[in-house]
Amino acid sequence: MKVNKRGIAAAGAIAIVSTLTLAGCSTGGAGDDAAESDSGSTLTVWVDAERVDALQAAADSYEEKTGVAVELVGKSVDDMKDDFIQQVPTGKGPDVVMGAHDWLGELSTNGVVAPLELGDSAADYLPVALQAATYEGTVYMLPYAVENIAVLRNADLVPTAPTSFDDMVSKGTFVVEQGTEGNPYHLYPFQTASGAPVFGTDDSGSYDAADLQLGSEGGFAFADWLGAQGAAGTLNTDIDGEIAKQQFLDGTAAFWLTGPWNVGAATDAGINVAIDPVPSPTGETASPFAGVKGFFVSSESKNKVAANDFLVNYIGTEEVQLELFEAGNILPALTAAADTAASDPIIAGFQAVGADAVPMPAIPAMGAVWEFWGVAEAAIINGSDPTTTWQKLVDDVTAAIK
Numbered sequence: 001m002k003v004n005k006r007g008i009a010a011a012g013a014i015a016i017v018s019t020l021t022l023a024g025c026s027t028g029g030a031g032d033d034a035a036e037s038d039s040g041s042t043l044t045v046w047v048d049a050e051r052v053d054a055l056q057a058a059a060d061s062y063e064e065k066t067g068v069a070v071e072l073v074g075k076s077v078d079d080m081k082d083d084f085i086q087q088v089p090t091g092k093g094p095d096v097v098m099g100a101h102d103w104l105g106e107l108s109t110n111g112v113v114a115p116l117e118l119g120d121s122a123a124d125y126l127p128v129a130l131q132a133a134t135y136e137g138t139v140y141m142l143p144y145a146v147e148n149i150a151v152l153r154n155a156d157l158v159p160t161a162p163t164s165f166d167d168m169v170s171k172g173t174f175v176v177e178q179g180t181e182g183n184p185y186h187l188y189p190f191q192t193a194s195g196a197p198v199f200g201t202d203d204s205g206s207y208d209a210a211d212l213q214l215g216s217e218g219g220f221a222f223a224d225w226l227g228a229q230g231a232a233g234t235l236n237t238d239i240d241g242e243i244a245k246q247q248f249l250d251g252t253a254a255f256w257l258t259g260p261w262n263v264g265a266a267t268d269a270g271i272n273v274a275i276d277p278v279p280s281p282t283g284e285t286a287s288p289f290a291g292v293k294g295f296f297v298s299s300e301s302k303n304k305v306a307a308n309d310f311l312v313n314y315i316g317t318e319e320v321q322l323e324l325f326e327a328g329n330i331l332p333a334l335t336a337a338a339d340t341a342a343s344d345p346i347i348a349g350f351q352a353v354g355a356d357a358v359p360m361p362a363i364p365a366m367g368a369v370w371e372f373w374g375v376a377e378a379a380i381i382n383g384s385d386p387t388t389t390w391q392k393l394v395d396d397v398t399a400a401i402k
Contacts, residue, residue, distance in 0.1 A: 055072055084107075085106070096297055096298065100294075101359060113140050113297065132362070143333035147293070150259075172255055173247070176235070182376070191218075196214060275348075275352075369397050372400070
């Protein structure tokens, strides 16, 4: 079973429009209700320290319009989630926190986030961003950026995009970060092309921990493919992130499967970079994981109406999403802003690949998958029997989830 991206997006949109009922929130324009109910109060917003400047104009504009001050507190991303979980129950945490969508399972389990009402603006976001913002049928996050991997091609070495995985390998050396413990994040597009997402989905379009698809026929087909690539030397656990980067930068490799975070190093090295879709080894779509960044409202906030209004009607504008894009060079989650940013062909390339991406599962059961997944893949690449090794992975994950 493949994850049906359109089905999930549709289900998420229905959930957003029909099931969330945060009274008094605006769904378009500045929030007069927020001004009336919270005027004179302060919204405390924790953000990545590198994003404070990008949000200051929106904070100032919101205070001018509504009378609600917005205090932006720059925090280290390494500490933000744990600090938020610890402080919210004490009443000392922020009203809003910036974070990643795959925090959602942990935040929801700990009861520290409140539902968010997007209203009519739900349709304005990239489907994968909307999907990632939704957990068990309820929207909890205002998305602002979408990140996924793609193939970086040295266009001076290989002028045209390959048509398949085998075509890519025939045209030049291909590198992808692995390492001794494997890296299933980077290999996931090939796994989905084999018909084996990690989890299936329930009727709401949410990932279903009870429907582990690793053990499907497609999962074992993918394991066989991994073994073949390891034997051929196409995949190699000796290739870690730094080695993969260096081989692309020095021209040894013509293709590098990686994310936008590495584009700058390639262009700074003078490489003529093109962004290609992940070539499929099966003819089916190779869907990478998408990581979505956004903002969550604290379940203990005394200013939930203003917080919802600030996020939806200020952070959720094209102007602010483009400010955040300029600060981080990550594709905006708002479709209009994404289309504007895609005037850059590099961004356009990642946007095109991202159209086939699926959100990294945020459900707690995903932790059990990560525990065993990479080690099993690395073992197969290094010559372990694909069938028995993959079966052990499935059994280990199943036991851990139970």
